[in-house]
Amino acid sequence: AQSVTQLDSQVPVFEEAPVELRCNYSSSVSVYLFWYVQYPNQGLQLLLKYLSGSTLVKGINGFEAEFNKSQTSFHLRKPSVHISDTAEYFCAVSDRLRSGGYQKVTFGTGTKLQVIP
Amino acid sequence: SAVISQKPSRDICQRGTSLTIQCQVDSQVTMMFWYRQQPGQSLTLIATANQGSEATYESGFVIDKFPISRPNLTFSTLTVSNMSPEDSSIYLCSVDKGAGSTEAFFGQGTRLTVV
Numbered sequence: 001a002q003s004v005t006q007l008d009s010q011v012p013v014f015e016e017a018p019v020e021l022r023c024n025y026s027s028s029v030s031v032y033l034f035w036y037v038q039y040p041n042q043g044l045q046l047l048l049k050y051l052s053g054s055t056l057v058k059g060i061n062g063f064e065a066e067f068n069k070s071q072t073s074f075h076l077r078k079p080s081v082h083i084s085d086t087a088e089y090f091c092a093v094s095d096r097l098r099s100g101g102y103q104k105v106t107f108g109t110g111t112k113l114q115v116i117p
Numbered sequence: 118s119a120v121i122s123q124k125p126s127r128d129i130c131q132r133g134t135s136l137t138i139q140c141q142v143d144s145q146v147t148m149m150f151w152y153r154q155q156p157g158q159s160l161t162l163i164a165t166a167n168q169g170s171e172a173t174y175e176s177g178f179v180i181d182k183f184p185i186s187r188p189n190l191t192f193s194t195l196t197v198s199n200m201s202p203e204d205s206s207i208y209l210c211s212v213d214k215g216a217g218s219t220e221a222f223f224g225q226g227t228r229l230t231v232v
Contacts, residue, residue, distance in 0.1 A: 032219055043123075043209060043225035044160075051219050090159065094221070103213055105221050109159045 002027035002093050004108035012114045013081055021076040021111045023091030031093040032103070033074045035065055038088045038110075047089070050074060061085065086115045119144055119212050123224035130200055130231050137196045138227045140210030145190035148213040150221070151183070155206045163208075166193050200231045 005024045013019045025031065033050040048059025055067040065076045074091060088110045094103040120143040130136050140149065148167055152160040164172040164185055172185040186194045197204050210224040 034220065036223075041228070044223040046220055049220055103218070103221065104162075105211075107160045 002029075002031060002095065002106045004091050004093055004106055006091055006108035006111050008111050009109065010112045010114065012116055014116050015083055016080045018079050019077065019081050019085075019113065021089050021091075021113065023074045023076065023108060025072055025074065025091070025093045027093060027095075029095055031095060033065075033067060034092040034094070034105075035059065035063070035074075035076050036090045036092060036107075037061075038090065040087070044090065047076070081113070081115050083115050083117060085113060088112050119146065119214060119222040121210055121212060121222060121224035123210050123227050125227055126225060127228040128230070130229065132201050132231055134200055135196055135198045136200065136229060137194050138208055138210075140193045140195070140224055142191045142212055144214075146212040147190070147215045149187060149193045150211040150213070151185065151193075151195045152209040152211060153206045154209060154226070160209065163195070197229065200229075202231045205229055205231045 003026050007022050035047040036044040037047050038044050047063050048057050048065055050057045050067045058064045063076055063078050065074055067074050090110045091108040092105050094105045122141045124139045128136055148165060150165050151163040153163050154160050162175050163178045163183055164174045166172045166185050166187040168187050168190050182198055184196045207226045207228050209226045211221045
């Protein structure tokens with residue numbers, strides 16, 4: 001079984017300030033890690049993913065995330081946020097082993113990022 | 118990648134009625150998934166649909182309430198039956214492109230309001 005914890009339900013931040021959205025996971029098997037973004041009234045868009053290799057992953061729109069195996073974390077960061085980054089961000093994990101023949105994705109509860117002008 | 122089209126994008130329905138949501142993918146996929154996102158909450162998997170077999174439902178979801186069809190490798194439907202206001206949610210279709218794929222792809226979602 002796997003689970004994802006996003007500790008912050010809402011994060012307000014001023015425009016051009018840095019932001020970190022926290023994500024911790026637990027799993028009994030090796031996982032892939034993802035961050036998805038959901039803009040108002042839209043579906044999910046993949047921001048970035050960690051599969052293997054370098055623990056620092058760069059995604060779209062200037063976001064990056066760092067995989068920390070010892071802390072079982074995958075925090076999302078951006079050095080300078082823009083108004084257009086206002087959205088809900090979901091951390092997710094999926095089973096590398098494709099149990100049952102497909103990847104079962106488990107989502108966190110989401111973090112609403114509110115960028116303040 | 119995969120391009121997924123969901124219809125309708127939104128609807129307002131009367132309680133007691135049913136709504137069928139369509140999901141069309143631009144390529145053949147083995148597995149399709151239906152999620153529910155209730156207001157202010159994360160995504161919850163309703164069921165997994167494999168072409169040619171009955172859908173597999175997660176705990177708390179039953180076929181009578183959420184019948185699913187998967188007639189071919191590019192299409193699926195989810196019906197929300199005998200709706201109540203508690204069914205007001207965003208419903209999302211997702212696909213897995215099979216072995217070698219490392220991410221899930223999502224449709225834009227169907228925003229359902231039951232009055």
